[in-house]
Amino acid sequence: MTVSIKDVARAAGVSPATVSRALGGGPVSAELRGQVEAAVKATGYRPNLSARRLRSRHSQTIGLIVADISNPFFTAVARAVEDAAYTAGLRVILCNTDENPQKEAMYLQLMEEERVTGVIFAPTRASVDKLARGTYNFPIVLIDRAGRASGQDAVVLDNFAAAGMLVEHLVAQGYHRITGLFGNASTTGVERHDGYVAAMRLAGLAPAARFIAPSIEAAEAEARRWFTQGTVPEAVIASNGLMLMGVVRAMRAAGKRIPQDMAIAGFDNESWTELAGPGLTVIEQPVADIGRTAMKLLLERLDTPDAPARKVVLGGRCVVRGSTSRISPADAPTA
Amino acid sequence: MTVSIKDVARAAGVSPATVSRALGGGPVSAELRGQVEAAVKATGYRPNLSARRLRSRHSQTIGLIVADISNPFFTAVARAVEDAAYTAGLRVILCNTDENPQKEAMYLQLMEEERVTGVIFAPTRASVDKLARGTYNFPIVLIDRAGRASGQDAVVLDNFAAAGMLVEHLVAQGYHRITGLFGNASTTGVERHDGYVAAMRLAGLAPAARFIAPSIEAAEAEARRWFTQGTVPEAVIASNGLMLMGVVRAMRAAGKRIPQDMAIAGFDNESWTELAGPGLTVIEQPVADIGRTAMKLLLERLDTPDAPARKVVLGGRCVVRGSTSRISPADAPTA
DNA sequence: AGCACCTATGAAATCGTTTTCAGTGTCAAC
DNA sequence: GTTGACACTGAAAACGATTTCATAGGTGCT
Secondary structure (H helix, E strand, C coil): CCCCHHHHHHHHCCCHHHHHHHHHCCCCCHHHHHHHHHHHHHHCCCCCHHHHHHHHCCCCEEEEEECCCCCHHHHHHHHHHHHHHHHCCCEEEEEECCCCHHHHHHHHHHHHHHCCCEEEECCCCCCHHHCCCCCCCCCEEEECCCCCCCCCEEEEECHHHHHHHHHHHHHHCCCCCEEEEEECCCHHHHHHHHHHHHHHHHCCCCCEEEEECCCHHHHHHHHHHHHHHCCCCCEEEECCHHHHHHHHHHHHHCCCCCCCCCEEEEECCCHHHHCECCCCEEEECCHHHHHHHHHHHHHHHHHCCCCCCCEEEECCEEECCHHHCCCCHHHCCCC | CCCCHHHHHHHHCCCHHHHHHHHHCCCCCHHHHHHHHHHHHHHCCCCCHHHHHHHHCCCCEEEEEECCCCCHHHHHHHHHHHHHHHHCCCEEEEEECCCCHHHHHHHHHHHHHHCCCEEEECCCCCCHHHCCCCCCCCCEEEECCCCCCCCCEEEEECHHHHHHHHHHHHHHCCCCCEEEEEECCCHHHHHHHHHHHHHHHHCCCCCEEEEECCCHHHHHHHHHHHHHHCCCCCEEEECCHHHHHHHHHHHHHCCCCCCCCCEEEEECCCHHHHCECCCCEEEECCHHHHHHHHHHHHHHHHHCCCCCCCEEEECCEEECCHHHCCCCHHHCCCC
């Protein structure tokens, strides 16, 4: 039925060991190597990766565990990770946790059973602290969310500074009552919140922050509440692309103008943000860099398991668009 | 080092066979089952999936091969496939081909080596015909693109009809010079083109179609050319979400208004389309349905390998928004 | 009691590779 | 002419599970 290495060996007139060596680049005479290659072609042999992994004890596979691949931020990171992994000869197993700690635990266990070489992981706030090094028998590189977890390799954005940049920009444009919407599932939300609060205080303004589920729907509902209750801030900062979209949706539904009725700024320079309304001011994260760097850290960790942990902090870029334009007093929000 | 089934057996005072049966739901007395479970906990045993797959000869894994996971259409389909696979106890290996037939061939070969149970595949036009049933030793379900491939299970949109709907809608709104932009990599582009041409003819209008690479950049470049050369159509139909975005970008860059300077309609009801300009009229594909149905077809195929091939054709829904509003004669394009 | 039959169990074979181990043959150096 | 080094090769063990096969013990029926 299926053709194994023994069949190839028989067809080539050599031993299975020689076939294995010929295919794996071991020491084999040019003559036999030729015979083996011919036999492989003739028989249509395909190696069985399960058998190979079992015997050789390395899977050439890494796990990539993120909240939700349909979030464009993770999509972009995932593509970068996959490309880097592929050039390193590794496969990637992708897992969506939906910010659910139970799913996270389940997938980590699955990774153990797959005997993966390593894992790149964007954990929820709940489980980021439980990842003491050595808990799993593979190295983990955290992305996007690291908290103060010290013993772990990680690649994150300078969230504190980035949130501050948005506040400063808004203040410079003349906005004062600036509300922040932050995700309640990740450490990222916390750090951005802290940066927001610090920058507001520095500007002598009163922070007004809300932690909500990091989803389009939650943000939309929150913003809609402002409009119906008449407590509309002058400007809002949304702590990721999904929440940003939720706010824009709510504004359109309520017939509000950006930025005249409310200015908007947020995180994640997704391609739609330049097309919505007057264009949205956002912090651009170096998504491809994050993925590539995570993969690099993982490979280096595999090389030197005992080197001290490294945390790479990347800077965000503030992309200014029309959603935070200065507005003339005549146009100023009245509410 | 790593704990195997033998260690568990020793700890439980039973044979490895009994451990395997206890874990796999085989016939084992309640007493021994309890001992085994205790031993598993005590030893921290994790099954080795490679070994299991090797011996049991089924991988419990399917492949999902798409053009590019960062295309929201495929992202959405992929999530649906993954969720369905997960509830069926299957893992998913995700592969991005970037519309490159060589990568497609490589990944299909990889799927053979992984001994996957089956594959869900969105092929390029170049390779859709080479997939005669029986070429691979796993069943394949085509999604999104099937061409006239008869022997294959497939889940596709009624592209011909959907493109026609867009034309009819535009014509009803008073547009006449309607240009179509179609992807040149997939059969989908061809079918939508054919539906467009047929509907145009039926309306007594002259079709004007272009086949280009299905990317944001290619569509943007094409539309920009119209503006610089002054050959701007009254309306444009873009054959997927990426190309639609390219056209919108070009319009914004050129300072053109939607729909006064050019009306826009397209495929894929991605969440940004409701936020761009006056909202974009699009064909909504039942993305989740496509993924779920593909998984269902695959499972049924595994059950009954010799049943005749089935092609499921799903209908699209036309979501009308401001980008195709009727325009008053005064506002009509002058070019 | 004797027989057939069923269930639970363990010993051993098996899946398809890689890797170890033990050669074999060739060649250069003394 | 012996010796050591070296490059190749094949036989067999090993990887860690599942599955087959044989057996022991019980149960029901005559």
